[in-house]
Amino acid sequence: MANSGTGQTLAADCGLYSVLAEWARTDPDRPVISRKGADGWQDVSCAELAAHVDAVAGVLLDRGVRHGDRVAVLGTTRYEWAVADLAVLSIGAVTVPIYPTASEHQVRHVLGDSGATWSVAEDAAYGDRLRAAGAGEVWSFAEIDAWRDVPADIDRIREPVRADDLATIVYTSGTTGLPKGCMLTHANMYASSANTVRQTDWLFRRASPDDSAPAATLLSLPLSHVFGRTILLSCLIAGTRTGLVAGVPEMLGELPGFRPTFLALVPYALEKIRKRARSVLADDAEAAAVATGLGATGPGGGDDRRADPSHQRVRDLLGGRLGYVICGGASLDDTTWGFYAGVGIEILNCYGLTEAATAVTVNAPATNRFGTVGRPIPGTTVAIADDGEVLVSGDNVSPGYWPAARAQAGTWLHTGDLGELDDDGFLRITGRSKEILVTSGGKNVAPTPLEDRIRLHPLVSNCMLLGDGRSHVTALVTLDAAAAAGWAAERGLGPVDEHLCRDPALLAEIGTAVDAANALVSRAESVRRFRVVARDFTVDAGHLTPSMKLRRAAIAEAYAADVAALYGNEISVA
Incomplete structure (x- = not known):
């Protein structure tokens, strides 16, 4: 606890x-x-x-x-x-x-x-x-x-x-x-926001620990999601200058002019920004940034992080003053954390859910710990149940669902997430109990780390692993339409359609992303087959929640023919 x-x-x-x-x-x-x-x-x-x-x-x-x-x-x-x-x-x-x-x-x-x-x-x-x-x-x-x-x-x-x-x-x-x-x-909203400000020390108030200039941020999170409203309220509590933009595309164009000192984003946005940054990076500079970031021994890193001139171009792309990003809403691939750390921007992973007004834990600038989502914010208690489920108690916890009678104060919130607490009280999220795949051989597989890694490939828009009750793990992979169209045009291939999705060169390219994901896990957990599909997962079609989480059952149903093909003799990578 x-x-x-x-x-x-x-x-x-x-x-x-x-x-x-x-x-x-x-x-x-x-x-x-x-x-x-x-x-x-x-x-x-x-x-x-x-x-x-x-x-x-x-x-x-x-x-x-x-x-x-x-x-x-x-x-x-x-x-x-x-x-x-x-x-x-x-x-x-x-x-x-x-x-x-x-x-x-x-x-x-x-x-x-x-x-x-x-x-x-x-x-x-x-x-x-x-x-x-x-x-x-x-x-x-x-x-x-x-x-x-x-x-x-x-x-x-x-x-x-x-x-x-x-x-x-x-x-x-x-x-x-x-x-x-x-x-x-x-009281729930205030506890979540005020204690996020308190946990992160100077972040919402000053440009840096050594700079008394006021903090500033661009808020692109949807205010329809409690994460966005909690951050906005945190900024209001701290007196942070906060620019409001409709979404990540609009934010990207405003970063150089507004020059924020910190941001709050979801992993999907960080991945998009990372892909865009490739346009200003020198050859091998991205890999060097990842290696440097993951090899850094302490928060903030050292001056060696700024050795590559193209890393400065990335920071200029983001406004030149950006030092930290609070990241929540889903899991973040390790290499993305390392990339930003390598160019001098710290990712402060956090954890929460709507039922706790977003904030449960958050990493702080002075104690940022890689691989964790930080310690509980003040006034919040986190415990791990016998089955590994994360339990939460505090003033930020919802009284219940509308319009039912309010829950009794002091009861534990069962999050449905699986986690571990280290000796210093940092929480590590290991999976979601309802999303763990259990193969017919009894192997438990957490799909999100592999999906995150595959999604980092420039040609990939989204990915979903399958394998519950099956003999092995497979993946549905969707294409980034613009990137795939450019890739195909350079090679004299046709439009982004089902024919391109079966092209051997494209499959080999996507296969490198699957191989990179498989390197994270044991053979029993690895993706044995994958299938590229031309239709992307969308919110409008019911494949994604508004906060971009996969609706796994809906995707499996919509792509039933592709799922059936995956468990035939289509494409094998292992």
């Missing part, structure tokens, strides 16, 4: 809005959010943000929204998303985020299950999707932005908000079936 001690808690008679109100009182001119306009980045001060939130809260109250009412929000990460969320929370109403990629069926389920009476949509297209799914009154981001007049009696008509009031219902992107609404209170 690992317990990091007492954490920071929200006063019983306060809600999350009190964080912004306190900044507006003590440091009103401090830039806290940045939004991209026609003339570049525009900083919004604490006072300006608080005034805008108060104005929107006043309109919501005038339109009939009351304490406990549910308000759905559908849109990408934008300034208006954050304002709408804070305004809803400030009057004791409940934010119900909806993923922008959600299907009409999923939107209808979230609206109906939560009982959301009102909705906020990014634009007309999103508004139409909400109305088609049965939404009532829908307000746009443009309206949110235009509501600027603060009612004189706002404090009189706004009901008090307490820490144990429900703040949000987040529908978990389950890998099977319809998502469930996870309830999180103001």
Whole structure:
């Protein structure tokens, strides 16, 4: 069992809005959010943000929204998303985020299950999707932005908000079936965010331990996911200058100009950035960075990390000041951790889940330990059950699923993940109990490390291992359409279709990625056969959750013919 001690808690008679109100009182001119306009980045001060939130809260109250009412929000990460969320929370109403990629069926389920009476949509297209799914009154981001007049009696008509009031219902992107609404209170969200700031020391406040310049970050995580909202709230608690961008593609173009000091990303984004960095790397520089990073003996590395001039070009691509990336949401391949460490950027792996308001453990700059997801944040206790399952307890743990009765305080959250605690209290995630493949020979195989390694190949978009109840492990591999098209054109081959997927040269190329993955495991755990498919796994088709996790059963069903072929005499690599 690992317990990091007492954490920071929200006063019983306060809600999350009190964080912004306190900044507006003590440091009103401090830039806290940045939004991209026609003339570049525009900083919004604490006072300006608080005034805008108060104005929107006043309109919501005038339109009939009351304490406990549910308000759905559908849109990408934008300034208006954050304002709408804070305004809803400030009057004791409940934010119900909806993923922008959600299907009409999923939107209808979230609206109906939560009982959301009102909705906020990014634009007309999103508004139409909400109305088609049965939404009532829908307000746009443009309206949110235009509501600027603060009612004189706002404090009189706004009901008090307490820490144990429900703040949000987040529908978990389950890998099977319809998502469930996870309830999180103001206290849950604050405990997760404030103690993430506390655990990471200076990271959210200063550019570096030796530089008093303020920290800055670009937030591209979806605010519809609790990871994104927890990071945004952490930045608000710490007073971090935070630029909001719709996604990773938009973030990449803004990095050189905004110059963040840290980022929060998921492994999928880090892999995409790593592939893009290859365009500025010298020959063999990527491999050298990985070797240097994995061979470093301590956090931060040494000056030898900056020996290759092309590594500086990678850092310039990322803004020139980026020192750390908080990485969570899924497993990260070791070589990706090593690559970033090798060019002078530390990955701070973390672990959490929606039911714990995202944050359970996180590595800190001063004690970053490779191969782990860090120690529990203050106020959180982690234990390992007899069967290896990770158990969590703390102020960040959800009271239960909507609309069921709230769980009894102090009960353990069963995460479904498998892990180990070392002697210093660092957690290592070894797999997910529901995703472990058990071959017919009784061998347990954790698929994600191999999938992560195969996915690093430039031609590969995604990968899923199979083998549960089978004699051996196989893999479905999808192609990165743009990379594969370029590769094929250079060789005078045809378009990216089923014919290309059977081309011997392509199979040999993908085979090198499979060989690299197999080098990580024993022969019994290795991928014996693989099949390249032209259709990628997508959220819209139901193959991926909105947070990019594999829906394994759905993929196996959609690619049933390919799965059947894998267990014939198709392609063998071992």
